[in-house]
Amino acid sequence: xxxxxxxxxxxxxxxxxxxxxxxxxxxxNNAQVPAVLVESLLFSYVASKPIIDIKKWxxxxxxxxxxxxxxxxxxxxxLNLISGILSPREGKVSVLGTDIASLKTSKRDRxxxxxxxxxxxxxxxxxxxxxxxxxxxxxHFANDDSDKTDAMKxxxxxxxxxxxxLHALQLPSDCISQKASELSVGQQQRVAIARALINxxxxxxVDEPTSALDAAAKDAFMQVLTDTAISSNxxxxxVSHDQSLARHFKRVESLTDxxxxxxxxxxxxxxx
Amino acid sequence: MIFRVAKQSLLHRKVSVMLTFLALxxxxxxxxxxxxxxxxxxxxxxxTVSGVDLIVGARTGQINLLLSSVFRVGANANSVSWESYxxxxxxxxxxxxxxxxxxxSHKGFAVIGTTNAYFEHYRYGDKRQLSFQxxxxxxxSGENGGSIDSENGxxxxxxxxxxxxxxxxxxxxxxxxxxVGDEIIISHGVGKVSFSHHDDHPFTIVGILQFTGTPVDxxxxxxxxxxxxxxxxxxxxxxxxxxxxxxxxxQQDTEHVDAEHEHEHEHEHEHEHEHEHEHxxxxxxxxxxxxxxxxxxxxxxKHALVQPTQVSAFMLGLKSRIAVLQIxxxxxxSKLEPLSAIIPGVALGELWRLVGAVENVLRIISAAVLxxxxxxxxxxxxxxxxxRRAEISVFRVMGAKPSFVFWLLQLExxxxxxxxxxxxxxLVTGVILLSNDWLLAEYGLSLSANIxxxxxxxxxxxxxxxxxxxxxxxxxxxxxNARSLN
Numbered sequence: 001x002x003x004x005x006x007x008x009x010x011x012x013x014x015x016x017x018x019x020x021x022x023x024x025x026x027x028x029n030n031a032q033v034p035a036v037l038v039e040s041l042l043f044s045y046v047a048s049k050p051i052i053d054i055k056k057w058x059x060x061x062x063x064x065x066x067x068x069x070x071x072x073x074x075x076x077x078x079l080n081l082i083s084g085i086l087s088p089r090e091g092k093v094s095v096l097g098t099d100i101a102s103l104k105t106s107k108r109d110r111x112x113x114x115x116x117x118x119x120x121x122x123x124x125x126x127x128x129x130x131x132x133x134x135x136x137x138x139x140h141f142a143n144d145d146s147d148k149t150d151a152m153k154x155x156x157x158x159x160x161x162x163x164x165x166l167h168a169l170q171l172p173s174d175c176i177s178q179k180a181s182e183l184s185v186g187q188q189q190r191v192a193i194a195r196a197l198i199n200x201x202x203x204x205x206v207d208e209p210t211s212a213l214d215a216a217a218k219d220a221f222m223q224v225l226t227d228t229a230i231s232s233n234x235x236x237x238x239v240s241h242d243q244s245l246a247r248h249f250k251r252v253e254s255l256t257d258x259x260x261x262x263x264x265x266x267x268x269x270x271x272x
Numbered sequence: 273m274i275f276r277v278a279k280q281s282l283l284h285r286k287v288s289v290m291l292t293f294l295a296l297x298x299x300x301x302x303x304x305x306x307x308x309x310x311x312x313x314x315x316x317x318x319x320t321v322s323g324v325d326l327i328v329g330a331r332t333g334q335i336n337l338l339l340s341s342v343f344r345v346g347a348n349a350n351s352v353s354w355e356s357y358x359x360x361x362x363x364x365x366x367x368x369x370x371x372x373x374x375x376x377s378h379k380g381f382a383v384i385g386t387t388n389a390y391f392e393h394y395r396y397g398d399k400r401q402l403s404f405q406x407x408x409x410x411x412x413s414g415e416n417g418g419s420i421d422s423e424n425g426x427x428x429x430x431x432x433x434x435x436x437x438x439x440x441x442x443x444x445x446x447x448x449x450x451x452v453g454d455e456i457i458i459s460h461g462v463g464k465v466s467f468s469h470h471d472d473h474p475f476t477i478v479g480i481l482q483f484t485g486t487p488v489d490x491x492x493x494x495x496x497x498x499x500x501x502x503x504x505x506x507x508x509x510x511x512x513x514x515x516x517x518x519x520x521x522x523q524q525d526t527e528h529v530d531a532e533h534e535h536e537h538e539h540e541h542e543h544e545h546e547h548e549h550e551h552x553x554x555x556x557x558x559x560x561x562x563x564x565x566x567x568x569x570x571x572x573x574k575h576a577l578v579q580p581t582q583v584s585a586f587m588l589g590l591k592s593r594i595a596v597l598q599i600x601x602x603x604x605x606s607k608l609e610p611l612s613a614i615i616p617g618v619a620l621g622e623l624w625r626l627v628g629a630v631e632n633v634l635r636i637i638s639a640a641v642l643x644x645x646x647x648x649x650x651x652x653x654x655x656x657x658x659x660r661r662a663e664i665s666v667f668r669v670m671g672a673k674p675s676f677v678f679w680l681l682q683l684e685x686x687x688x689x690x691x692x693x694x695x696x697x698x699l700v701t702g703v704i705l706l707s708n709d710w711l712l713a714e715y716g717l718s719l720s721a722n723i724x725x726x727x728x729x730x731x732x733x734x735x736x737x738x739x740x741x742x743x744x745x746x747x748x749x750x751x752x753n754a755r756s757l758n
Contacts, residue, residue, distance in 0.1 A: 085668075113671025124669065128284030131276065134670075140273045141671035153620040195670065236625060 026176045034058040035203050035235035036082055040091035043081060051077050053260040054091075061202070064226060066246050070112035075239045078255070079205050083116050083239070084108045089209045096202050113142035117196030117234065121208040125180035126190030130174045133197050135162050142199040165194045169224050169233065188218045193225055197232045199252040204234040210245065274676065278683040285656060292652040297699070298427070299645030300735055303511035304700045307731060308640040308723050310631055317624060320486045323395030323614050324370075325596050328352065328360060328603050329585035332612035335626070340374060341585040343487050344382040347375045351582040356608045363602070365595040366588055368393045373499045374584040378458050378492045381444040385499035385583075393589055396486045407452040407479030410437040420618060436498035439479040443489035452477050458494065478739040500580045587603050588613075642735065646742050652744040653685055664750050678751040685743035686736060693732045697723065 009072050036059040043052040049182040051074045059065055069075055080086040081093050084100035092099050095115055111268055125134045139158065166176060180188060196204055206225065210218045226248055229236040238249065246252045282289050320343050329337045330350030339345040361369045370393055374383030383392075388409045391402050438458075442449060450456065455474045483489060590596055596615060603613035664677050700713060704719050711719060 109671060109673045114348075118669050121670065123666050126277070126280075126663055126666050128280050133276065137273060137277065140669045141673075141676075163504065199671075 004172045005076040008203050019115050033061075034094075035061045035063065035096060036237070037097075038082075038091070039094075041081065041088050041093060042090035043077060043086065043088050050089075050261045052081065052088075052169035054078075054258050055260070059203075059235050059237065062230065062233055062235055064229060064249055064251065065238065066249035067237060067239045067253045067255050068241060068243050069259075071241060073255050074259055074261070075241075075255055076207060076270065078259070078272050079118070079207055079237070079239060082203070083118055083205055084112050104199070110142075113138070114199055115202045117199065117201035119189070119192045119196050119206045120205070121211050124196065125188055128179060130177050130179055131166070131171075131183070131191050132159075132162060134180055134191065135165075135198050138195045138198055162198065165198060165228075166191070170220075170227050185212045186221060189213070189221060190224065193228060196233065197228060200232060201230070201234050204229050204232075204236045206238045207237065208240050208242075210240070210242070217244070273681060274680060278680055278687065281476050281680070282684055282687065284419065288652055289611055289657065292649055293688050293692050295648045296689060296735075297695050299641045300693050300696035300732075301699050302641045303638045303731060303735075304696055304723060305703075306634050306641075307727065308700065308719070310638075311727065312633045312719050314624070314628075314631060315737050316485050316626075318617075318620055319397040320620070321394075321396060323393070323399045323589065324616050325589040325590040325593065326600055326603070326613045326618055327585060327619075328588060328613045332614045333433060333615040334612065334619040335623050337612055337614050338616065338623055341357045341372055341587070342616065344384070344490070344640065348584060351584055352586065353582050353609060354580050356606060356611060357583055357586055359601075359608065360588070361586075362604060363599065365590050365592065365599055367576075367591045368589040370587040371496055371583040372585045372587070373496055373582075373588055374582070376499065377450060378444075378456065380446070380485075381441075381490050382493045383458055383492045383499070385492060385494055385496045390493065391481075394488070394587070396488065398482050400484075402484065402488065403482045404439075404479050405442065405482045407439070407477070410439065411477060411478060433476075436475045436494055436501070437478040438475040439481060439493040440477055440726070441481050441489040441491040441493075442483040444492055445477075445480040450477055450480075452480060460493070496583070522754060526600055582649060583733035585671060642738070646735075646738050649685065649688070649739060650745055651740040653681065653743055654749075657681075657746045657749055660750070676753045680745045681747040681750050682743050684742065685747075689736055693735055697728070697732075 003169065024036070036057075038054050038057040040050055041054040042050055044050040067075065067078075067121060074139070077086065082095065082100075084093075084095075084103070087101040093101065095111075098111065098115075100111065116259050125131075127240055129137065136158070161175065163173065166173065171194070172189060175183060175187060175191075183191065189212075191211070193204075195208075196206075210223070211223055213221055222245055225238075226236065238245070239255075294518050327337055327341050328353055329341060332348050333349070336348060340348045357369075357371060360366065368388060368389055370389045372390075374382065376383035376385075383399065391404075391409050394402055396402075399446070436458075438450075438456065450455075454477045456477065458475050470674070475498070481488065481491075588599070590599060600613040600615065605610050666679055667680075668674075700723055708719060
């Protein structure tokens, strides 16, 4: 279970402790702090038209959830809110007990790089960089400058970690020096998973990663994804409109059930 | 890491990067070479003459006098009488003087009648003295045309075998393919084609000057007396043109044609006599302190030595620079005849203001070239920004700060500009080094290959700053893009 990631909360608590003392105490003291906690969340791009209205939703550590819903029900918006790219109008999104929206821009960037891994439908890798460079770049962004000894320690084991990650994702070992654009789409998505997981995130957000894959590749990919997420000790939020993928998950939820606006919205749409 | 990413990113966009690089390379090279040539032109212009305190000639504008005496362009219609010359030179403040007799040419090259003082005191550039690549100065006899052929010198009164010494400028020697010891014929007038050839006055080349990058290179220098001698004997008709050869060139040429017909010779003689009369009263005996050294052979051939009656202009070196204005005023108010004295630096400055418009044109051209290329650079960056939208969002997904994206684009733009600038410096230096001989041979242009200067560096700095400013447009665009992602 925690082969790849032995004490990530300890590491993170150290690096974040100066700035988020209270939050880190929460992490340290209360193992029951959910990976993601959404409370009274309200968001809209245009003031009169709320897109997200969630009373309460949470995801436990290492828990895996499959969120499905038709397009336009606010899936991507919710993911952007959780990853801190968007800020809620009202309410709170906490990741590991930290209210992302309350962080300053640069802290938020660092927090996201260290705690949240994201894989999108496409464009997850810098096409002209090698697989190794892509993953190292992600490590570089997450790397805390105040954490020199740890960084050096990482340096010695970096290659090894990347190699074992790629191996776990059943990628051929020689692909490490290939450019991202030279890989097949399925391989690219796996490298994207590796890149998202290399910083040992607490939450892995995956948004329609299989839409470009055929059925056989989809199943293989899903298997690798869920296994790796578990072994990385990361909570997994998997979003798709494809309900056939639901069988890979224990917890399956429809976004329309959680999101009140989404539940209300299809009705007027159907009428018109 | 950002350097690695920038490098890979540039490699990824090889074609458009190369095109932008080449466009910038060409324009920065152009910019550097135009600026370099502009600076070199200006400095070589100001280097034409130095160390001369005053130039004196018959009354005329200072630019006219400068052009005729230093640049050998045009000619002053009037001359300075030998008497006036001597009286000014006699001033205790005068350290040295170079008399100049101008207006003749040899195969298109200006003939300058002067004395050895010319090689002694004339300065160009950084107060550099003229030096010889071959031979040396006028010999004392050759300067005055006093050397005679012992066999027939006495027999032929028209002094057929007189020898005059010639010192050639580097460019003249090169183009005419003359070497020391060659005998040449000097003709009249300033045109390349002249009808009057003094076949009876052979000139012997005794020295060839080093290249100076000034009009001296085009000069054919002979003794002051040599010019007087040709004009007063052998072909007497020509003596008149000593007076007014530049002002009445056409008339002169007709005369020369006429002169070739023996039977019209008498008619021409009358002209000569008039001329002699006019000046007989001005021909003063040579004072002791004259820079002209008279050969003792002159007595043996009374036709060989003709006392100079006039000079076109003369250059003065003073003992103290403080005396410059004083002497200038004295000369300008001279009662003997109307004269002008100019300070070369002042006159050069005034002349440069006239021709300096070229300098501004060059500046405008180089600025336009730079602006055009920078616009090209920003176009390339903006165009690439569109196709990089996805890439930028990837960086953000990976956890990159917007500032990373900003600096990535800046780094790419700046490295293209820096690379282009460095290569431009190398290119321009290389081209100047390779083409220096050719430029010297074809255009008499001597460019310093050292284009490194504070000026060059500041220009490159301007290029880089301009690149940074222009790259702000796409970079800020990318930054904004990165802020409002997904």
